[in-house]
Amino acid sequence: MTGALVVVGAAGAVGVGALMDGGDGPLSGLLGGSGSGGSDGGGKGGAAEDPPAPDPTGDLRALVGALPDQAAHVPEASVLDLSGPIERTISVPLAPGARGLNEAVDVCVNKLLREALYAGDPAALTVTGRIVAAGAGVLGILLDVTDAAGSSTALIWYRAEGDRALASPALIAPEKWQAFEGLVDAAATAAGLDPAATAEQLQQQPRPWGNGPALLPAQDGSLQVLMPAATIGEKRAEALLTIPAADAEPLWSDFGTAVAQAVASPADFDRAAVAVPGGEETSGKKEFELPDVITQGQAARESDGAGPVSQLAPLSGPGVRPATAVAPDAGRLKAVALTFDDGPAPELNERLREELLKTRDTATFFLIGQSVAEWPDLVSKTAADGYEVGSHSWSHPQLTRQSPEKLASQLSRPAEAIAGASGRRPYVMRPPYGARSKKTDLACGAEGESVHIWDVDSLDWQNKDRDKNIELVTSTTRRGSIILMHEIHAPTIDAVPAILEWFGQQEMTTLTCSELGQNQMFAGKHYMTGPVTAETELREPVAPEGQASDGGGAEDEDAGSAGDGNG
Numbered sequence: 258m259t260g261a262l263v264v265v266g267a268a269g270a271v272g273v274g275a276l277m278d279g280g281d282g283p284l285s286g287l288l289g290g291s292g293s294g295g296s297d298g299g300g301k302g303g304a305a306e307d308p309p310a311p312d313p314t315g316d317l318r319a320l321v322g323a324l325p326d327q328a329a330h331v332p333e334a335s336v337l338d339l340s341g342p343i344e345r346t347i348s349v350p351l352a353p354g355a356r357g358l359n360e361a362v363d364v365c366v367n368k369l370l371r372e373a374l375y376a377g378d379p380a381a382l383t384v385t386g387r388i389v390a391a392g393a394g395v396l397g398i399l400l401d402v403t404d405a406a407g408s409s410t411a412l413i414w415y416r417a418e419g420d421r422a423l424a425s426p427a428l429i430a431p432e433k434w435q436a437f438e439g440l441v442d443a444a445a446t447a448a449g450l451d452p453a454a455t456a457e458q459l460q461q462q463p464r465p466w467g468n469g470p471a472l473l474p475a476q477d478g479s480l481q482v483l484m485p486a487a488t489i490g491e492k493r494a495e496a497l498l499t500i501p502a503a504d505a506e507p508l509w510s511d512f513g514t515a516v517a518q519a520v521a522s523p524a525d526f527d528r529a530a531v532a533v534p535g536g537e538e539t540s541g542k543k544e545f546e547l548p549d550v551i552t553q554g555q556a557a558r559e560s561d562g563a564g565p566v567s568q569l570a571p572l573s574g575p576g577v578r579p580a581t582a583v584a585p586d587a588g589r590l591k592a593v594a595l596t597f598d599d600g601p602a603p604e605l606n607e608r609l610r611e612e613l614l615k616t617r618d619t620a621t622f623f624l625i626g627q628s629v630a631e632w633p634d635l636v637s638k639t640a641a642d643g644y645e646v647g648s649h650s651w652s653h654p655q656l657t658r659q660s661p662e663k664l665a666s667q668l669s670r671p672a673e674a675i676a677g678a679s680g681r682r683p684y685v686m687r688p689p690y691g692a693r694s695k696k697t698d699l700a701c702g703a704e705g706e707s708v709h710i711w712d713v714d715s716l717d718w719q720n721k722d723r724d725k726n727i728e729l730v731t732s733t734t735r736r737g738s739i740i741l742m743h744e745i746h747a748p749t750i751d752a753v754p755a756i757l758e759w760f761g762q763q764e765m766t767t768l769t770c771s772e773l774g775q776n777q778m779f780a781g782k783h784y785m786t787g788p789v790t791a792e793t794e795l796r797e798p799v800a801p802e803g804q805a806s807d808g809g810g811a812e813d814e815d816a817g818s819a820g821d822g823n824g
Contacts, residue, residue, distance in 0.1 A: 328388045332353070335350070342678065343640050345384075346382070367643045376404065385401045387401075391523050397413070426462075445498060554764070555571045598741065600745060668700055709783070718746065737791075
């Protein structure tokens, strides 16, 4: 059974969730009318025109409930319901033509599923999404989340130029982040929030990656700052802060200005505005857009108990804008992608997931369509645990030797089988043996899939030896690596605990392929590593600009890389 795809024909609103800490905050002024005044540099606006101090908890829930749904401005917008395939109460919008946005929503859903699993109560998770902003080249999706810990909000912004999804910090120009911090500090102090906790949260990524705020422009130009875990007295709760329009306007990045205009004057989304970098050039690494800041790869930060507990990036530092990616901050983490081919495998699939759960690591599973059709329940469980599920063809032939008709079938059939078992079509694909060409890349692109090779080969299919598997992975993995292993060999699963332990010792954080790609692994393009493989002196946080590093990895445009080896 696939996820239900419900076409939205008219605007609608999601019901208000339960207040976390009392008080039905007034709806008056939440969507506009926050006053004006104030200056560029920080501090409070004019006293006579400032809004009254908000009820920091009730106002946020009321705002989320009252936001209008702009789905009517997105032609053929639909809703993906995952309650059947993976038995989770998750309903999120899809915007046809905006693949980068849809993939980012998928990445967020997987992260939320994993965090609910870590919390020990996955059934408590509910996610309801709405399109809350629409313009010709801009979209915004709000995810209203409830889990065992309470309610929270995530916002995903989309830029059609470049087909990129971006997190809330992208709305603020990097050189204005310090001024933004000053304005938030003033608003937080007036609302009774703990200033030290607020300052720390402004150095974190927003949910679901951290406790940083989600940023939502209002129709009058003011800026709503949605704090997911504010400290109010001795309590942790959501809180809503407002920065007046006159103070907010100088802070916007170019993208932020476009988002604010889309909120103020909603318009129909134009699918023709979507422009993928590089056109039909299939080497994706040439199009990577590096983060503002790349530091020496660091260990993930320990959780303080509020919000997510895994993949937490180190704090960005005072005045330094956090990552704009809808993914863990690969600019600060020593991140790698662990991948497993040829599944799902009875008995071994569950063992593998149990090992990943013990250390809160994640992985991408590239599955063979025939095996998906035979063991769909394993695919459903893998997807319900929040791991990324990708295609590995229908029957594992060398794709570069297939006729156009057979190639199309080898790609479409596994995508349909995965959708039937998990509720979602895959966004990522790995060709058997790593054999790819421009023809096969573009055929994958027609299915909406990016192509993922690797730069670390465990050769587990060949040696079938636990110790050799461990040695090959630990001796060749670097920051940004995509690591190839196979789910179907018992010695591979035997090696996984030691490999995960080594990752921990090396302060490496595992990401899915899409997370490693930072929302930049486009359909029809192939990749061998993530965008961040090293740090450079020019990209230390003392300066937010710098030069991009080379993605690395050898390529063979005609036949692709070899080494998958399991025929």
